[in-house]
Amino acid sequence: MRTIPVSLGNRSYPIYIAGNILHRLGEIMAEQSLGKRVLLVTDTNVGPIYGKQVTDILVQAGFQVSLAIVAAGESSKTLEQAEKLYDAAFKGGLDRSCPVVALGGGVVGDLAGFVASTYMRGVPFVQVPTTLLAQVDSSVGGKVAVNHPRGKNIIGSFYQPRLVLIDVVTLGTLGEREIKAGLAEVIKYGVIWDKDFFAWLEENIFKALELDNEALEYIIEICCRIKAEVVEQDETEQGRRAILNYGHTVGHAVETLSGYGAYLHGEAVAIGMVAEARLAQDMGLIAPGETERIVNLLNQSGLPVKQPSKLDIGQMIDSMYTDKKVTDSKLTFALPQGLGCAGVYKGLAEEAIIKIIK
Numbered sequence: 584m585r586t587i588p589v590s591l592g593n594r595s596y597p598i599y600i601a602g603n604i605l606h607r608l609g610e611i612m613a614e615q616s617l618g619k620r621v622l623l624v625t626d627t628n629v630g631p632i633y634g635k636q637v638t639d640i641l642v643q644a645g646f647q648v649s650l651a652i653v654a655a656g657e658s659s660k661t662l663e664q665a666e667k668l669y670d671a672a673f674k675g676g677l678d679r680s681c682p683v684v685a686l687g688g689g690v691v692g693d694l695a696g697f698v699a700s701t702y703m704r705g706v707p708f709v710q711v712p713t714t715l716l717a718q719v720d721s722s723v724g725g726k727v728a729v730n731h732p733r734g735k736n737i738i739g740s741f742y743q744p745r746l747v748l749i750d751v752v753t754l755g756t757l758g759e760r761e762i763k764a765g766l767a768e769v770i771k772y773g774v775i776w777d778k779d780f781f782a783w784l785e786e787n788i789f790k791a792l793e794l795d796n797e798a799l800e801y802i803i804e805i806c807c808r809i810k811a812e813v814v815e816q817d818e819t820e821q822g823r824r825a826i827l828n829y830g831h832t833v834g835h836a837v838e839t840l841s842g843y844g845a846y847l848h849g850e851a852v853a854i855g856m857v858a859e860a861r862l863a864q865d866m867g868l869i870a871p872g873e874t875e876r877i878v879n880l881l882n883q884s885g886l887p888v889k890q891p892s893k894l895d896i897g898q899m900i901d902s903m904y905t906d907k908k909v910t911d912s913k914l915t916f917a918l919p920q921g922l923g924c925a926g927v928y929k930g931l932a933e934e935a936i937i938k939i940i941k
């Protein structure tokens with residue numbers, strides 16, 4: 584088993600990565616001093632596959648489990664859905680010591696984490712991510728949120744989990760489209776942080792698409808290590824952490840304006856990464872050959888690289904002003920500085936952005 588520590592003082596926690604470790608969830612949770620009533624949150628795709636197995640594992644470890652199943656997909660990341668989960672927490676008798684466990688992709692993780700962070704002003708939270716995207720990104724770092732009709736993740740908080748348990752074998756039941764979506768965030772880490780990892784992906788990304796467990800474990804470990812390091816430097820995104828937002832200013836606008844769920848998050852981020860690489864290129868931050876390598880790797884992963892033509896440019900720009908990186912009405916982007924490095928740029932001219940969107 585690979586164990587990665589996330590060191591955040593009294594909010595520190597481990598990330599466990601291995602194949603076939605789901606059965607250890609109960610014993611690992613029992614080691615923490617947690618209340619015995621658990622709200623296990625999952626969705627309508629993951630529940631039928633892993634819901635009973637995880638419930639049994641927790642019951643065997645002495646927990647009483649209330650299973651809450653939300654509709655699969657981005658449309659569940661709402662305050663209305665969170666409210667239903669508060670009801671389920673009450674019904675299950677959860678007090679302040681009792682954990683909320685997220686079993687699923689980034690939607691379940693963000694939603695359940697938001698509920699954990701607000702129910703009784705915060706109860707313990709455990710992440711059991713089952714998509715590649717959630718295993719490499721959303722389960723780590725403590726951003727939890729629901730969407731607002733005007734913008735992604737607008738209502739949320741920073742709330743770290745007590746532990747993250749990643750069983751790569753759960754990816755065996757995930758659809759190909761969802762694996763590809765996860766690869767967008769994987770490629771993001773190569774671009775913003777690790778040039779050698781980017782080059783490794785150029786040679787080996789096909790192994791992830793073939794669900795080679797060894798390659799997947801390696802990818803997940805590298806990504807979690809990078810994310811842990813960035814989050815340790817800037818837990819609440821006062822500055823540096825925003826580099827994890829590369830591709831997201833445009834990506835979130837695409838998700839919001841297309842209607843939540845039309846694009847998977849990773850697909851929208853892939854589109855955003857291409858647009859924002861071109862913006863970086865226009866600013867002289869990245870060479871044309873490097874932009875081309877990013878586009879090629881996204882293409883190789885079967886990800887979309889173009890903004891949907893039906894989206895209105897004016898509305899895209901307006902949507903970017905609701906981005907959480909904006910202060911003082913200044914459009915802000917996380918942009919690559921060559922391959923393997925990134926920075927945050929504030930106050931970009933609308934014309935420069937309109938040009939790359941066009």
Ligand SMILES: NC(=O)c1ccc[n+]([C@@H]2O[C@H](COP(=O)([O-])OP(=O)(O)OC[C@H]3O[C@@H](n4cnc5c(N)ncnc54)[C@H](O)[C@@H]3O)[C@@H](O)[C@H]2O)c1
Binds near residue numbers: 691
């Ligand atoms: N908090 C963060 O730091 C962070 C980071 C990245 C993304 N996100 C958020 O994560 C969300 C996207 O997450 P996602 O891509 O995991 O989407 P998702 O949670 O919607 O999962 C994608 C699909 O896969 C299904 N699924 C999940 N695991 C499965 C499995 N093992 N077998 C079969 N089906 C399975 C789900 O039911 C869903 O239909 C977005 O809302 C995004 O904003 C958050």
Ligand SMILES: O=C(O)C(=O)C[C@@H](O)[C@H](O)[C@H](O)COP(=O)(O)O
Binds near residue numbers: 726735820825828907
């Ligand atoms: O953890 C972070 O920080 C990230 O930016 C990771 C992103 O992949 C993720 O999509 C995040 O939810 C976006 O953050 P937001 O603050 O723009 O909502």
Ligand SMILES: [Zn+2]
Binds near residue numbers: 852
């Ligand atoms: Zn993301």
